[in-house]
Amino acid sequence: MNVELAFYGILASSIAGLMTLIGAFPVVFGKRVSPKVEDILLGFSAGVMLAASFFSLLNPSVELALSSYENRFLTAVIVAFGLSLGAFIFFLADRFIPEDYFVGIDNKNSKEIKSVWIFILAITVHNFPEGMSSAIGFMTGDISKGLTLAVGIGIQNIPEGLAVALTLVAKGYRVSRIFWVTFLSSIVEPIGGVVGVLVFGFSYVVLPIGLAFAAGAMIFVISKEIIPQTHKKGYEMEATIGLLIGFIVMMVLDVTFG
Numbered sequence: 055m056n057v058e059l060a061f062y063g064i065l066a067s068s069i070a071g072l073m074t075l076i077g078a079f080p081v082v083f084g085k086r087v088s089p090k091v092e093d094i095l096l097g098f099s100a101g102v103m104l105a106a107s108f109f110s111l112l113n114p115s116v117e118l119a120l121s122s123y124e125n126r127f128l129t130a131v132i133v134a135f136g137l138s139l140g141a142f143i144f145f146l147a148d149r150f151i152p153e154d155y156f157v158g159i160d161n162k163n164s165k166e167i168k169s170v171w172i173f174i175l176a177i178t179v180h181n182f183p184e185g186m187s188s189a190i191g192f193m194t195g196d197i198s199k200g201l202t203l204a205v206g207i208g209i210q211n212i213p214e215g216l217a218v219a220l221t222l223v224a225k226g227y228r229v230s231r232i233f234w235v236t237f238l239s240s241i242v243e244p245i246g247g248v249v250g251v252l253v254f255g256f257s258y259v260v261l262p263i264g265l266a267f268a269a270g271a272m273i274f275v276i277s278k279e280i281i282p283q284t285h286k287k288g289y290e291m292e293a294t295i296g297l298l299i300g301f302i303v304m305m306v307l308d309v310t311f312g
């Protein structure tokens with residue numbers, strides 16, 4: 055293993071991960087929000103992560119598998135497998151994590167709090183293959199490619215940090231708690247970086263499945279938990295506009311820097 059490249063790779067995934075915290079910064083100004091604003095914020099978060107699933111997880115997964123296997127059908131099967139697996143694991147999480155783990159804040163009910171935490175878990179999980187891919191970018195030996203990839207991932211982590219933070223703001227969590235959660239979700243990125251360096255030789259197998267897995271988890275949670283939650287109080291239109299704005303912001307960032 056090239057130790058120098060491994061070092062740069064892990065360093066890059068750490069910095070990219072910490073950029074998540076920049077995204078959480080606006081919550082310093084956050085206050086308790088009305089149910090309408092809550093639905094808009096959750097919709098925005100869902101839109102950000104939906105676009106991330108396509109542009110920063112599924113797209114690179116397809117590209118990687120295609121360049122390794124040079125077979126479009128095999129690529130589709132691999133990506134479909136990873137995606138189904140991610141959705142299935144989160145189906146199990148959704149089914150078997152009991153609701154009474156999640157004591158509601160004030161009058162928020164524990165069912166809603168649970169779905170918010172499963173959403174944050176999905177965002178956290180997706181940081182893992184993302185950290186892997188930024189470290190692996192360096193391991194290929196092409197420093198400028200590694201750097202471009204890491205900068206891209208770092209930049210798209212900003213709205214993702216915002217997605218985590220806004221989701222918690224919407225549920226009335228304290229600022230200090232929000233920063234801790236955002237930080238914990240971001241350190242999964244360098245952990246992914248370390249694993250990426252270690253499995254570099256097998257990355258052509260592990261990485262496409264890992265990226266698709268994360269996308270499957272995300273799409274499951276957004277459809278099962280987040281969107282229905284934002285449509286319960288009569289603000290479907292506002293939540294939909296929030297989702298579209300989040301999707302567009304993330305897509306512009308991913309296409310520009312991806």
Ligand SMILES: [Zn+2]
Pocket residue numbers: 106110180184210211214
């Ligand atoms: Zn991401």
